[in-house]
Amino acid sequence: MEPNIVTDQGSERPGTGTLGKAMAVLEAVAAADRPQRFTDILRSVRQPRGTLHRLLGHLVDEGLLVQRSDLSYEPGLRLLKLAYRSWSxxxxxxxxxxxxxxxxxxxxxxxxxxxxxxxxxxxxxxxxxxxxxxxxxxxxxxxxxxxxxxxxxxxxxxxxxxxxxxxxxxxxxxxxxxxxxxxxxxxxxxxxxxxxxxxxxxxxxxxxxxxxxxxxxxxxxxxxxxxxxxxxxxxxxxxxxxxxxxxxxxxxxxxxxxxxxxxxxxxxxx
Amino acid sequence: MEPNIVTDQGSERPGTGTLGKAMAVLEAVAAADRPQRFTDILRSVRQPRGTLHRLLGHLVDEGLLVQRSDLSYEPGLRLLKLAYRSWSxxxxxxxxxxxxxxxxxxxxxxxxxxxxxxxxxxxxxxxxxxxxxxxxxxxxxxxxxxxxxxxxxxxxxxxxxxxxxxxxxxxxxxxxxxxxxxxxxxxxxxxxxxxxxxxxxxxxxxxxxxxxxxxxxxxxxxxxxxxxxxxxxxxxxxxxxxxxxxxxxxxxxxxxxxxxxxxxxxxxxx
DNA sequence: CAAATTTGTTCCAATATGCGGAACAGGCAT
DNA sequence: ATGCCTGTTCCGCATATTGGAACAAATTTG
CATH class of the missing domain: 3.30.450.40 (GAF domain)
Structure with a gap:
């Protein structure tokens, strides 16, 4: 089961300013079924290298992403914590x-x-x-x-x-x-x-x-x-x-x- | 700079620029056990009214928050979706x-x-x-x-x-x-x-x-x-x-x- | 083993974006 | 009607984001 080709409709949305771009990156990482490296993300999210790099840095600082020792990124625990309230x-x-x-x-x-x-x-x-x-x-x-x-x-x-x-x-x-x-x-x-x-x-x-x-x-x-x-x-x-x-x-x-x-x-x- | 009472340990963190502020708001809403009105959030997050208002707007646009018909905010479904990957x-x-x-x-x-x-x-x-x-x-x-x-x-x-x-x-x-x-x-x-x-x-x-x-x-x-x-x-x-x-x-x-x-x-x- | 390629990181000037004080508008009480 | 509290809008200012390009390191290729 690997129908993750998509990222569904997250394409034509302009993204609400800064937050929108950050979320697009987050979603790109979350949508993948394996840890994503910098270049992987670069390919799915159309952003200049410099921009993407800073974005990733911020997401990691916030605990929304975690960077592993091989430099790849995966969703962070903070998402679980936030979602808990949304569920409970x-x-x-x-x-x-x-x-x-x-x-x-x-x-x-x-x-x-x-x-x-x-x-x-x-x-x-x-x-x-x-x-x-x-x-x-x-x-x-x-x-x-x-x-x-x-x-x-x-x-x-x-x-x-x-x-x-x-x-x-x-x-x-x-x-x-x-x-x-x-x-x-x-x-x-x-x-x-x-x-x-x-x-x-x-x-x-x-x-x-x-x-x-x-x-x-x-x-x-x-x-x-x-x-x-x-x-x-x-x-x-x-x-x-x-x-x-x-x-x-x-x-x-x-x-x-x-x-x-x-x-x-x-x-x-x- | 006084010991801001709330948001547990998320206190002395300056907040990573724009994203940090947005996440602080999101967390404030998620941390509460009931839907938060504009003023409630204003009290827990120290931000100017104008700024907060825009932040909330962006968070809603992104589906991270939902605004109910009585104007109060609660965590949105998108968080669940994101967290799913972080968990699974x-x-x-x-x-x-x-x-x-x-x-x-x-x-x-x-x-x-x-x-x-x-x-x-x-x-x-x-x-x-x-x-x-x-x-x-x-x-x-x-x-x-x-x-x-x-x-x-x-x-x-x-x-x-x-x-x-x-x-x-x-x-x-x-x-x-x-x-x-x-x-x-x-x-x-x-x-x-x-x-x-x-x-x-x-x-x-x-x-x-x-x-x-x-x-x-x-x-x-x-x-x-x-x-x-x-x-x-x-x-x-x-x-x-x-x-x-x-x-x-x-x-x-x-x-x-x-x-x-x-x-x-x-x-x-x- | 050197050259070429790919990958991640850093820098910086231009400016778009977010900032936030203040004025505005609509309720709800008195 | 009057005041108070809410949420919303406005707009000049400046800070944070932008993104091209140079850099460094790791990887592949000839």
């Missing part, structure tokens, strides 16, 4: 959690909660089928929306204008034979998903992995998300998934309802 | 994992892996005792080193010079009655920890919670960390903890040994 303080995740657990008990399979962010789904919570060793892996993981159950479910609940804008930005990478390769193909399925109220992933992202998902929308908070039940193809048939669809829709609806109440009509803190 | 790509965690699992099977209690960063311990992995609902919580959480088992174990393995430098930066907050309140008190215990090879947390950070911990040091990578077994006082007696000490030391030693081999003498990438 996330009310939405908190609201959804019991519903995820219930769905897990019902199905016995892995349950995911993901939030749509531009063209990606970011996983914010997970209930594992059994201790699959990798405990909390994949929280924070970003996957393309067009080839995941949650992603397609989430997309299906966008108004047409938004949907068009977002799909235009996508770069369709054929992860498996069943992966959507064009916006047209994706949009066609989304029509169907809108009618049904749930989406399937038929091994479109990873071979031998499929899922059912349903969307969650909280317009007051510009929140588009989804829940899914995932399993390996050999154990979970499409028939089985279809049978769970109603339960997933149900759980999603519950979360949506509760989120609307508890997150309030736009006011939160105090 | 962490070789050290990967090496330690099986040893954590083994230790968990042996004791039946919660096992933690934490890394020392300045005056804090940052938890990078965890094996929960039973499904305590909160699944992967606390990964990325930062706790003061002086009042945690892993923290004290890690400190004990620092050379005296380093130790002194680090303890000088600490602000001793009495979380419980047993929390160390001074460097002297802490250093005295560290002497003992050095002799024993393991550290206890006797309800020093949270009431009713105690643990045994042992240090892991990989000098080649400037890595100081620790493993601990944690449990509630009513179930885990000090005698029990003492009995596990050898196992914890053992696990730590194994991790240390394996890390030295697999992380190599300073070179990693290719």
């Amino acid at each position: 303080g996330n009310q939405f995740r908190d609201i959804a959690e019991p519903h995820l657990l219930r769905l897990h008990e019902l199905t016995g399979e892995t349950v995911h909660l993901g939030i749509l962010r531009e063209t990606e789904i970011i996983y914010v919570d997970k209930v594992e089928s059994r201790q699959t060793v990798r405990m909390s892996s994949q929280i924070g993981k970003a996957s393309p929306a067009y080839c995941t159950g949650i992603g397609k479910a989430a997309l299906s609940s966008l108004p047409d204008g938004e949907l068009e804008r977002v799909t235009a930005r996508m770069q369709f990478v054929p992860f498996t034979q069943r992966t959507h390769c064009s916006a047209a193909s994706l949009l066609a399925e989304i029509e169907e998903i809108r009618r049904e109220g749930h989406a399937f992933d038929r091994e479109e992202h990873e071979a031998e992995i499929c899922c059912v998902a349903a969307p969650i929308v909280v317009p007051e908070h510009e929140l588009v998300a989804g829940i899914s039940v995932t399993g390996p193809s050999y154990r979970v048939t499409m028939t089985q998934l279809a049978a769970w669809a109603a339960d997933v829709r149900n759980a999603a609806a519950k979360v949506e309802e509760e989120a609307r109440i508890r997150l309030g009509p736009g006011r939160g803190g105090r | 790509g962490n070789q050290f965690r990967d090496i330690a994992e099986p040893h954590l699992l083994r230790l968990h099977e042996l004791t039946g209690e919660t096992v933690h892996l934490g890394i020392l960063r300045e005056t804090e311990i940052i938890y990078v992995d965890k094996v929960e005792s039973r499904q305590t609902v909160r699944m992967s919580s606390q990964i990325g959480k930062a706790s003061p080193a002086y009042c945690t088992g892993i923290g004290k174990a890690a400190l004990s393995s620092l050379p005296d010079g380093e130790l002194e430098r680090v303890t000088a930066r600490m602000q001793f907050v009495p979380f419980t009655q047993r929390t160390h309140c001074s460097a002297a008190s802490l250093l005295a215990e560290i002497e003992e920890i050095r002799r024993e090879g393991h550290a206890f947390d006797r309800e020093e950070h949270e009431a009713e919670i105690c643990c045994v911990a042992a240090p892991i040091v990989v000098p080649e990578h400037e890595l100081v960390a620790g493993i601990s077994v944690t449990g509630p006082s009513y179930r885990v007696t000090m005698t029990q903890l003492a009995a596990w000490a050898a196992d914890v030391r053992n696990a730590a030693a194994k991790v240390e040994e394996e890390a030295r081999i697999r992380l190599g003498p300073g070179r990693g990438g290719r």
Whole structure:
């Protein structure tokens, strides 16, 4: 598994001044699956050598990057610390959690909660089928929306204008034979998903992995998300998934309802 | 220049230019347990209003912060995404994992892996005792080193010079009655920890919670960390903890040994 | 083994960028 | 209405960023 060709949409963004450039560098390092040397980064981020060098220096000073003894860079621990609050303080995740657990008990399979962010789904919570060793892996993981159950479910609940804008930005990478390769193909399925109220992933992202998902929308908070039940193809048939669809829709609806109440009509803190 | 109360140790750091200021703001928001309004941030970060306003704007543009409809700010999802790589790509965690699992099977209690960063311990992995609902919580959480088992174990393995430098930066907050309140008190215990090879947390950070911990040091990578077994006082007696000490030391030693081999003498990438 | 290439680092003048004091505008209380 | 607190905008100043080019060291090549 090494579909890291991309850096997805991080391309045409001008970058908000200095911070933007720094973040672009950080992202470039984080997106790679191995420590990046100066020249590697130079190639992915288009910046003059001098500039990049200073940028890297600052990022290291800040603890966002760590420079190893062979001079290569990798993401620093400070990111973990910062992200912790972003996760633990996330009310939405908190609201959804019991519903995820219930769905897990019902199905016995892995349950995911993901939030749509531009063209990606970011996983914010997970209930594992059994201790699959990798405990909390994949929280924070970003996957393309067009080839995941949650992603397609989430997309299906966008108004047409938004949907068009977002799909235009996508770069369709054929992860498996069943992966959507064009916006047209994706949009066609989304029509169907809108009618049904749930989406399937038929091994479109990873071979031998499929899922059912349903969307969650909280317009007051510009929140588009989804829940899914995932399993390996050999154990979970499409028939089985279809049978769970109603339960997933149900759980999603519950979360949506509760989120609307508890997150309030736009006011939160105090 | 007065001893600015907040942001723990991030005080006398001038902040690496622009980036430094932006990160200070980000940290201030992340450190709070509720969404921060403009004025809240203004109080914790000493910056002119105009400057702060622009900084916040940039952070929001970058997705590092999110502004809610009541104008308050909270950490954005992009942090989760960035941190994911910092976690999943962490070789050290990967090496330690099986040893954590083994230790968990042996004791039946919660096992933690934490890394020392300045005056804090940052938890990078965890094996929960039973499904305590909160699944992967606390990964990325930062706790003061002086009042945690892993923290004290890690400190004990620092050379005296380093130790002194680090303890000088600490602000001793009495979380419980047993929390160390001074460097002297802490250093005295560290002497003992050095002799024993393991550290206890006797309800020093949270009431009713105690643990045994042992240090892991990989000098080649400037890595100081620790493993601990944690449990509630009513179930885990000090005698029990003492009995596990050898196992914890053992696990730590194994991790240390394996890390030295697999992380190599300073070179990693290719 | 010397020459050529690649990689990382340093320097510095030009200026774009961030800086921050102060004025402005909208609420919410009195 | 009056005052106080909030968040936002403005704009001249100067500092931090810019990026080309020279440098040094490690690596490959002839």
